[in-house]
Each structure stands twice: as structure tokens, then as C-alpha cells.
Amino acid sequence: MREFTLPSLGADMDSGKLIEWLVKPGDVVHKGQVVAVVDTSKAAIDVEIWFDGIVGALLTEPGERIDVGTVMATILAPGEEMPAGPEEPVEEPVGEPVGEPTGEPSGAGGVRLRVSPAARRRAAELGLDLTGVLGTGPGGAITLADVDAAGAARAAPEPGTAAPTASEVERLEAASPAERPALMRQAIAAAMSRSKREIPHYYLAETIPLARAVAWLTERNAARPITERVLMAVVQLKAVARALAEVPGLNGFFLDGTFRPAPVAHVGVAIALKQAGLVAPALHDVAAKDLDTLMRELTDLVARARSWTLRSSELSDATITVTNLGEEGVETVFGIITPPQVAVVGFGRLAVRPFVVDGAVAAVPTVTASLAADHRVTDGHTGALFLAALHDWLQRPDEL
Template sequence: MTIREFKMPDVGEGLTEAEILKWYVQPGDTVTDGQVVCEVETAKAAVELPIPFDGVVHALLFEEGVTVDVGQVIISVQTASGGDAGEAAAAAAGAPAAAAVQASSVVAGGGAEEAAPAARQPVLVGYGVSTASTKRRPRKAPHPVQTAVAARNGTAAAHAAAAPAAPAPAAPAAPVAVPAQGGAGKALAKPPVRKLAKDLGIDLAAVVPTGDGGVVTREDVHAAAAAAITPQAVSAAVPVAQAPQTAPVRDQAPAAAGAPAEASGSVRETRIPVKGVRKVTAQAMVGSAFTAPHVTEFITFDVTRTMKLVQELKEDPDLAGLRINPLLLIAKAVLVAIRRNPEVNASWDEAAQEIVLKHYVNLGIAAATPRGLIVPNIKDAHAKTLGELSQALSGLVATAREGKTSPADMQNGTLTITNVGVFGVDTGTPILNPGESAILAVGAIKLQPWVHKGKVKARQVTTLALSFDHRLIDGELGSRFLADIAAVLEHPRRLITWS
């Protein structure tokens, strides 16, 4: 029987960390090669991780919500020698204490890890696994949780060696619980119990443990919550989909022991940890704003004909089942304008001090998701028909809202559209997606008085705002490009005549 470790892989081309969103397995569960064991969120997307071997889960090294560096062990699995899966399962349920100590030393990064046979190395999810041998990554300083596990197991082993000869007690049914970060004196509890306590606002250190070895159980946490209903417990009762995972910060000192909860005052501030997609988006926007010289131009025009065309296309049997909306025709107008002004479809090579013209269009669509703003792009959008573009747009938006957008879907974009009009906003000055030449903000389409054929009439009007990198696009080129987009949408027959 061997303890195998699964480390946090780099699931997105050079990313250094990922947050564990959800565990799908618990200690004692049987897993098979390729089974998804957890979902993690990188700086680019949420990704499901499959385990690359068979066995029984020995321990989960990190709780949900913890950010883990790439290369750190996140789960250990007991695997059977010679294919004896039954032996591995039995060992997980009740192995001798010595075996448990030996296993824990592997989890903590001990010498047994070095002797483990070479395993297939996990790579980007969805692209299989590599069978080539790999060179070990230089060992980093151990994580505080792993250090605590190793320290506690080492102490247990020393006491066992010094104790008088006696029948060895059976190991606990589940792997050794991971203590709270911070070292000795902290409560012992399994990751799911810690998460429950966190959700209910319960301090584990104040909970009386009833589990074997002084481990806090779920029942202990519920009992503590029932004994003292805190404001945090009330907020934790709200469904996860409605209550953001934030930490309230009060502007007054905590109430004295025994004082009513109201004495602590009302919540005046809330702090939201910035990590994952939100963190990288913030960094990218700062870098873009202070690296690429932005210029923004605006144009307001009549889109009544385009709105009529949208209604006609919805009734076209050849497009039945497709989502037809103004954004689809705006995207098509942008592609037509790029064909007429190909120099806008470019990027800046800082190292070579060159402008790189792109002969393809990967059209980005900014999407607001529960995890923050992301910009997946439609690959080779320039080569798609109207129907194909509609299918690509619908799939892109649906995948983004489900949080399943892959890192590859957000790479190599050339130009982006952001539709702020859906929020009733007239216009804005959008910031470039890093590495791209321009971004088009689409404002709300509203019925307004407009001079049409010499008379003031009610017409559908909108405003477009184009921000572009002035190193790549000068005022003339940017103006012609924006005017062409407006011209197509004002007279949509140009979708044909200019194509």
C-alpha cells in the first residue's frame, strides 16, 4: 500500500495559484483514475480537477476557500500495491497506528514521497495527461497546515516509541484531522467541519469537542450555534447564492462577555477579499490603463433600421432556434468595419517595438459573472456566418454565466465589445483588455426625438464609445473605424454591400 499525492497543477499557462472552491470527495471515499475530485478557481476561470490514479482518499490538505500555490499537495490517496484495491480500502478504514504515522509523514512531505513511483503528470484539464518523465520542482517552504500535521504526527510517533510495550491501538477511521493554521493550542476539526463553523460564525477554539482525540464534530458546532445565536449565524442562514462570502468589520470594540449582541453596534463596513478572477482583472486593468495610451471617441446615431431587421430575422425560418438580438448585428458590423480598416486589428510588441497586424479576429465579449468580469472571445469570428456567429455568442455567454469558461477561451483576443446598454447606461469610457487594440462600448438603445428626412420623429437611437491604443491606432484610423460601425448599423444593408 502506498500514499500517493496529487498536487495543484498549473491549469492555465503559467498561473501560480488557485482557490479551492469545492471538494467532491471526503476522506475514506474511493476514487478512480480520471474522477473529478474538486473544483478550483484560477485567475482566469473555474476548473474541475480529476485525480490521476485509483485508491481511497487519505486526507484533504486544504479547506474550501483556501488559495493554494501551484505544486502544493492538495489531496493524498491510499493506493493498493499490485492492484489490491481491497487492501487499500481496508487500510483506510482501520490501519495500524504505525501505518498511519508513516502515511502522515508522506503527506507532510517526508522521505516516503521521494520513493513513490513516477505517476502520469496532470496537465491542463480536458487535454489528457502526459506520460513523459518530469523533473521535480524545487521544494518550497511547507504550508503552515502541512507543517502542523507533520509536527503533530511526529510528536505522536515519539510518544508511541517511548511508551511501554502494549497492544497498538487502532487508527481512527478517518485520516488524521488537519489542525487549524496557527500551530499548537488550536482546535482540531476536519475541513467540512471548519467550513460549517466559518459559515455559522462559530469560533472553533470555544467549542467543546466530543470526537475521538479531542476532534470537534459537526454536532459540536451545531450545539455551539444553538447556544449562542450570533449575527454571523443569522447571515450564514441565507442561501449561498444570495449571501456573498464576505467578512463584516465593525467600527466598535467587541461587546464584553455576557453583554447583549446589540451592544457591539451595527455593521458599518464589509470587506470583500479580492482574489481569483477579480484580482487578476483589477491588476490587468491597472496595467492596461497606465501602459497603453487610451483615446476614447463617441458617436450617436439612428439604429431604427437595425432594430427592424432584428425583428425580421427573428421570423426568418432559416434562423429558427437561434438567438437574434441587437448585439449579434453589432458584432457583425464590427467585423465588417475591421475588414474595411484592417490596421485596427493589431497588437503592440513592446520587446521588439513593433506593431503586429492580425489577419484573424478573435472577438471578445465582456461578460459579467458571479466571479467577476471576464472576456472570453469567439475564435476566428471573421470567418463565421450570421448563424454561426449567433451560436458562438449564445454558447460563450451561457458558459461564462455557469462559470465554466476555460482559460483558452480568454486568450489571444484581438478586440472586445462590452454591452453596457443592458444596464440602461448611455455610454462610457471602457478600458482596453490587455494586449488588444480597441474596445467598443455599446450604450442603451432608446426612443428619442431625431431629425429624419427633414422632420423630427421618434427614432431608436444609441451611442457607441470606442477606446483604442493610440500607439496602434491614430485619430484618423480610429474615427474611420467607429464611423464605419455606425454606418453599417444605421443602414444595415451595408452588411451585404460592404462584405
């Protein structure tokens, strides 16, 4: 049995009030699932659980105010029986900071880690997640030496650590708006430099006619109220996920020298943050969701990205990225892969262009879709199959 404790949801948070449970005893929960809503001094925050299991007992009542670190629920391993008596506290990390801006990482049981300022700075430089670092200082505090040791132990660059990771984004969220642009550039510089250093990219592009998709979407939107309107960008995202299901070699991570395909496509959506760089949080399992759901989730994701309230998991589990620079008017995007992903799909501007249809030139709405992919994992042949599949899906928008 493990204990789920109230994590620190911000540097200045030492307690919170449970608004509601989103699970009940007996529910199966998965890492990253939102299990409770907690009111902090700033906002109502979705609290995610950080391990899999089955909800045992809920120990906190809605309306109750509790301190950070308080055991809120017991979580059983699959097959485990509810224990009869009280359990010994389990000293495992069970909470991580989520959602709200947080000044410092919190660690085991939601209790804040003790870290020296110099150590925190060094960890930030190294892109090191402090929750995994063993502290040898007074009271278990993490010192500069501990961080250096952990950095050295990470001999080969760890997958994902050079990309703007969840912990880096938390650092960004904690920063003042004036500091963010510089920090954001550092994070992007680290991820993109690593990508260009390590990943042998190949690039393909295809101009895809969208006459059918435009007509279909225009008609669909005209028949619905503004609140149910869907954008072409959402149709494109769904088509990418569908095509990936047919050509799975582009969806997953390159880790420890091997490609690990992902079972479903969590599509990272590049979102420009106006004067402060970009983030690419994930829309989860895109192929399984209808367009209305995806539109709602995309709208929510963009709003939260711009207000710096993304969830940590959204920033770490994208299996591929889609970037849409057509809005800015460019024809074609030549993407750079975000490690440890192995591909990025780009869409240029949707515009009416001369295009040959049935042997004659016609004015047709088209878009140039591009693919940048990791040549260690796939060859151009696979990339071409993907773009062909994408092309086909975009001719059948009603089946998406």
C-alpha cells in the same frame, strides 16, 4: 515526431476514459484545436492540442481508460513520414491543462509540475506561468527562488501577463466560489492598472441610428422559432468584425514596442459574472461566421463563462474587446483597453431617441457606439474611420 499525451484536466485527476477522437490519422491539426473528448470523474472534457502538426497514429482506443501522461497519439511535423519503428520519447511540453477546474498547472507531457506552495503563491502574485519555469529543487521541483528568478528575468512586463491570463483564470476556476470574487478583483485590478499605466487611450463616440437594423432583426426573428432567434448584440459583434476588416489598425496586439496586426478578428466579449467580476473570452474569426453561428457560439460562451468551464485559449487570444453595457441602461461606455490589445468597442443602450432624419426630428432607435484605442498604435483619424465603417455596416444588416 511529437507525442500527444493525456493532460491533467484537474488537480485530482490521474486518469481518464477516451470517449472519442475528433481527428484521424493524416488530419492536419493546429494549436488549440479540440482533438479528443475525455471523460473524467467530473465531466466530459474537450481536450485541445498545443502544437501544430499532422496526426500520425492514434494509440488510444475510445472506451479505453488511461493514466495522465499516457501517449495518446503521435503527431508528425509537416512533410514528415511515419517512422517505421518505435520512437524515442520526446521530452517537450505537449500538454496543458484545459477546460476543467485545475488546482495546479500541469507541465511537460501532461505530467503535473512539482511546485512548492510558496512558489505557487509567488507565481500567482507575479502572474507568472509556471509551465515555462525551470525547477532546481528536489526532483526538478520549482522553488520560490526559481519563481523569483523567472520573475526577475522578465524585466519588462511581458505582454498579456498583467491581463487576466489563461493561467490566472485557471487559478480562478480552481478556487472555491467563495474565493473567486477576491481573486477576480485582483486579476482585473492588475490588468486595468497596467492598461492605465502604459496605454495612452483616446476616446471617440458616435450615435448610430438602428431603425433599419431593428426592423430587419424583428422581422427575421418573427419568422423563426425561438431556438433560432438572434440578438442585436450579435448583429453588433458582426458589424464590429466587418468594420475591423476595413480598418485593421485596431485589431491585434502591441508587443515589444510594435503593433502586430491580427489577420482575423477574434472578438473578446465582456461577460459579467454577476457577483464575481467579468471575463472577456473570444469568439473566433467573427467576420467569417453567419449570425446564427455567432448566436450559438455566444450563448455557449456565456453559459460556460458563468459555469467556469471556458477553454484556456478562449481567454488568451482575443484581438479586440467589445463591451455592451446597454443592458444595464447606460448611454455610453468609456472602455479601458485590455493589454496587449489596442482597442475596445463599447455599446450603450438601444433606445428610441429624437434623431434628425431628412431635415426633421424623428423618433428613431439609436445606440451610442464608443471606441477607446491605443494612441501609440493609431490616431483619432483611424478611430473615426472605424466608427464610420461600423455605422455603415449597421445600416446594412442583411449584408452582415
